[in-house]
Amino acid sequence: MLFWGLPWVLRLLPLVTANSYSGAQKTVAPSLSSWKALNSSVGGRLRTGVPLARPCFELADTAGATNQSECAAIRQGWSNSLFLVENFGAYMNTQWGSCQATSQSCLIHGINSSDPAPSDPPNICRQGSVPPYYIDVRDASDVQKALAFSKNTGIPLVVKNTGHDYLGRSSAPGALALWTHNLKAISYHAAFVPSGCPVSRAKPGVTMGAGVIINDAVAFAEQHNITLVLGAETSVGPSGGWVMGGGHGALANTQGLGADRVLEFKLVTPTGQLLVANECQHTDLFWALRGGGGGTFGVVLESTALAAPRLTLQVAFAAFSRNNTNATRGLYEVVAENSVSWAQQGFGGYIEPYQALYVTPTLNSTATAVTMKPLFDYVASLAPKDPGVQFFSVELPSYGAFHEAFLAGSGATVGENAAIASRLIPTANFANASSRATLVDALMETLAHVTFDLTLIATTPFNVPDDGTTSVTPAWRNSIWHAVAEGGWDGAAPRAQEKVAYSGISAAADFLRAITPGGGAYQNEADVHEPNHETSFWGPNYPRLLQIKKKYDPDNILTCWHCVGYNPADPRFACYI
Numbered sequence: 001m002l003f004w005g006l007p008w009v010l011r012l013l014p015l016v017t018a019n020s021y022s023g024a025q026k027t028v029a030p031s032l033s034s035w036k037a038l039n040s041s042v043g044g045r046l047r048t049g050v051p052l053a054r055p056c057f058e059l060a061d062t063a064g065a066t067n068q069s070e071c072a073a074i075r076q077g078w079s080n081s082l083f084l085v086e087n088f089g090a091y092m093n094t095q096w097g098s099c100q101a102t103s104q105s106c107l108i109h110g111i112n113s114s115d116p117a118p119s120d121p122p123n124i125c126r127q128g129s130v131p132p133y134y135i136d137v138r139d140a141s142d143v144q145k146a147l148a149f150s151k152n153t154g155i156p157l158v159v160k161n162t163g164h165d166y167l168g169r170s171s172a173p174g175a176l177a178l179w180t181h182n183l184k185a186i187s188y189h190a191a192f193v194p195s196g197c198p199v200s201r202a203k204p205g206v207t208m209g210a211g212v213i214i215n216d217a218v219a220f221a222e223q224h225n226i227t228l229v230l231g232a233e234t235s236v237g238p239s240g241g242w243v244m245g246g247g248h249g250a251l252a253n254t255q256g257l258g259a260d261r262v263l264e265f266k267l268v269t270p271t272g273q274l275l276v277a278n279e280c281q282h283t284d285l286f287w288a289l290r291g292g293g294g295g296t297f298g299v300v301l302e303s304t305a306l307a308a309p310r311l312t313l314q315v316a317f318a319a320f321s322r323n324n325t326n327a328t329r330g331l332y333e334v335v336a337e338n339s340v341s342w343a344q345q346g347f348g349g350y351i352e353p354y355q356a357l358y359v360t361p362t363l364n365s366t367a368t369a370v371t372m373k374p375l376f377d378y379v380a381s382l383a384p385k386d387p388g389v390q391f392f393s394v395e396l397p398s399y400g401a402f403h404e405a406f407l408a409g410s411g412a413t414v415g416e417n418a419a420i421a422s423r424l425i426p427t428a429n430f431a432n433a434s435s436r437a438t439l440v441d442a443l444m445e446t447l448a449h450v451t452f453d454l455t456l457i458a459t460t461p462f463n464v465p466d467d468g469t470t471s472v473t474p475a476w477r478n479s480i481w482h483a484v485a486e487g488g489w490d491g492a493a494p495r496a497q498e499k500v501a502y503s504g505i506s507a508a509a510d511f512l513r514a515i516t517p518g519g520g521a522y523q524n525e526a527d528v529h530e531p532n533h534e535t536s537f538w539g540p541n542y543p544r545l546l547q548i549k550k551k552y553d554p555d556n557i558l559t560c561w562h563c564v565g566y567n568p569a570d571p572r573f574a575c576y577i
């Protein structure tokens, strides 16, 4: 309990004002006794939020202590998302634990995590954007207590699940966080009836606590001989920000986005009501939660996703050496020429500048080999000069087998400062030889301006029409790719360089924006400074989303960067640059 008396606590709990639509509400910092009261009201599960690398630093103005054995484990796990996700004080893109506006951070070296220099004196570990307090959420009451505390004290709230968010929406300076990580329950219902719906609406469903991660969900689906649509990265939260923001995955083409497949959410609304939202009750909220974004309409405790039977999958893979950069343009040409047919044939996948991975549940192996022949012929033509060429197709018995073989080991880029910018690329850009040439030129220009990577993510819900039940931008439905450009910068770089990294990646995406007028972007994997973000993320759905936001959160208690109803003056955004 010594912690309560330490001076850093006082520095980190600034006088903040609660943001509201109707004007700022002046508040004073809560007293120690009110924090203690909050702690006992949540069963002693109020914790101090400590930046992950704290044990590696001798000097710090945060809670926590120097500890060599903990530091060794942190250095080892720094680039492993499955390690990071277990730690409240960790963020996948490390700048979101820092305060970029004041250059306060607590980072070790992103590329070489064994380098002791960044944590050696005189460097000091600083709190940055890591919330100084969090509640290890176990039930609705924890959330209700936090909402009431925030309303009474003005301490801003933030919801953190896995810390994957590319827009920094799961951290905030001086905030109280709700950590949903330990809501791990998962169950299968062969005939799930959404609460309040007639029994005739029963469908197979999997109910997942908000803290479930993709690897858990894949394993669970395998055990139950069923299929779930899930994202590629092992530790993204399929019942958290992923699904509320849209949720793409390799099977989304034929099965729909995560948001398409939700049968029900259980949540606490910003005014503290525990509700169930589905097609039979609170239907406006249900629609908003299916694509309107996380951290906005309430704190989700669990969601239920439609389960499909186990699917036999056909996979095609083609690659050449990464350094054979001369071959990239040809790869783009062959995928651009064939992508509309492949999308019609149910293929989803991931295209890097040196490889393409596709998967479909709708063709047989013979038809897959035939349709992928142009891709295979292209990489085969490189083989005489490039020993790294490989290509094959294979039948796999389930999505779990596909995830295990092609995704689980691929190693996401985490543990570094990184920024992305993206664009949905519509079918019109694939219409004829001249529009495809323009597209390939734009891809090459984009690629020339990224420092990490350009990924063409063929995971749009191409064969799942917009039936008006979700609030994602309709741009998803007629798109072939979600193209993501990514750049990074050194953790020790000065602030001016960080700004250059953001504007640079945004400029890279401008080549794609220029050829997709009126198009959109995926809010969960977007430019932090997305131009016209309301239209880009939600298209014509934005006005209704804003109405629903105001109805359920009149005081804007829950808010996040570029989320529905966001106010740039909110103290939660003080660290953005």
Ligand SMILES: Cc1cc2nc3c(=O)[nH]c(=O)nc-3n(C[C@H](O)[C@H](O)[C@H](O)COP(=O)(O)OP(=O)(O)OC[C@H]3O[C@@H](n4cnc5c(N)ncnc54)[C@H](O)[C@@H]3O)c2cc1C
Pocket (backbone or CB within 6 Å): 092, 158, 159, 160, 161, 162, 163, 164, 165, 166, 169, 170, 180, 210, 230, 231, 232, 233, 235, 236, 237, 238, 239, 240, 241, 242, 245, 246, 247, 248, 249, 293, 294, 295, 296, 298, 299, 300, 301, 412, 413, 414, 524, 525, 560
């Ligand atoms: C390496 C990497 C790979 C990725 N791969 C994919 C992919 O294959 N497909 C895809 O679609 N996306 C992918 N993403 C993007 C991912 O969907 C977003 O980062 C998403 O925001 C993650 O949600 P989360 O809950 O896991 O993360 P968090 O950062 O913890 O939360 C994200 C947002 O959701 C809110 N939130 C989380 N849980 C709740 C809750 N229970 N109630 C209310 N609000 C909540 C948070 O407040 C925050 O605003 C990837 C991201 C990374 C970094």
Ligand SMILES: *[C@@H]1O[C@H](CO)[C@@H](O)[C@H](O)[C@H]1NC(C)=O
Pocket (backbone or CB within 6 Å): 001, 003, 039, 040, 043, 044, 045, 046, 047, 048
């Ligand atoms: C909250 O109470 C528990 C149990 O008494 C204690 O272990 C914990 O340290 C307290 N939290 C904070 C932030 O002091």
Ligand SMILES: *[C@@H]1O[C@H](CO)[C@@H](O)[C@H](O)[C@H]1NC(C)=O
Pocket (backbone or CB within 6 Å): 067, 068, 069, 070
């Ligand atoms: C360092 O951390 C380890 C693991 O958490 C713990 O067992 C050990 O007691 C700590 N060492 C010191 C000196 O605090």
Ligand SMILES: *[C@@H]1O[C@H](CO)[C@@H](O)[C@H](O)[C@H]1NC(C)=O
Pocket (backbone or CB within 6 Å): 112, 114, 115, 116
């Ligand atoms: C990483 O840092 C350590 C310690 O400074 C150094 O010995 C090692 O050579 C570095 N490795 C790389 C790949 O730079």
Ligand SMILES: *[C@@H]1O[C@H](CO)[C@@H](O)[C@H](O)[C@H]1NC(C)=O
Pocket (backbone or CB within 6 Å): 225, 309, 310, 311
């Ligand atoms: C798994 O599901 C598939 C597809 O529905 C079915 O054909 C198969 O019999 C099931 N296997 C088991 C062991 O239940």
Ligand SMILES: *[C@@H]1O[C@H](CO)[C@@H](O)[C@H](O)[C@H]1NC(C)=O
Pocket (backbone or CB within 6 Å): 321, 323, 324, 325
């Ligand atoms: C790529 O790297 C390999 C292995 O280092 C090398 O043999 C080859 O010449 C390189 N190819 C190109 C195109 O640079």
Ligand SMILES: *[C@@H]1O[C@H](CO)[C@@H](O)[C@H](O)[C@H]1NC(C)=O
Pocket (backbone or CB within 6 Å): 326
């Ligand atoms: C790549 O292309 C450039 C320009 O056409 C050419 O000069 C170079 O030799 C090529 N490199 C390889 C490895 O083919």
Ligand SMILES: *[C@@H]1O[C@H](CO)[C@@H](O)[C@H](O)[C@H]1NC(C)=O
Pocket (backbone or CB within 6 Å): 363, 364, 365, 366, 367
């Ligand atoms: C594979 O699918 C094609 C196209 O639908 C069909 O013509 C063919 O008969 C199928 N082959 C097998 C072995 O089922």
Ligand SMILES: *[C@@H]1O[C@H](CO)[C@@H](O)[C@H](O)[C@H]1NC(C)=O
Pocket (backbone or CB within 6 Å): 428, 429, 431, 432, 434, 435
């Ligand atoms: C090619 O497609 C583009 C975009 O759909 C269209 O504007 C253009 O007129 C087409 N050109 C030809 C030659 O058909």
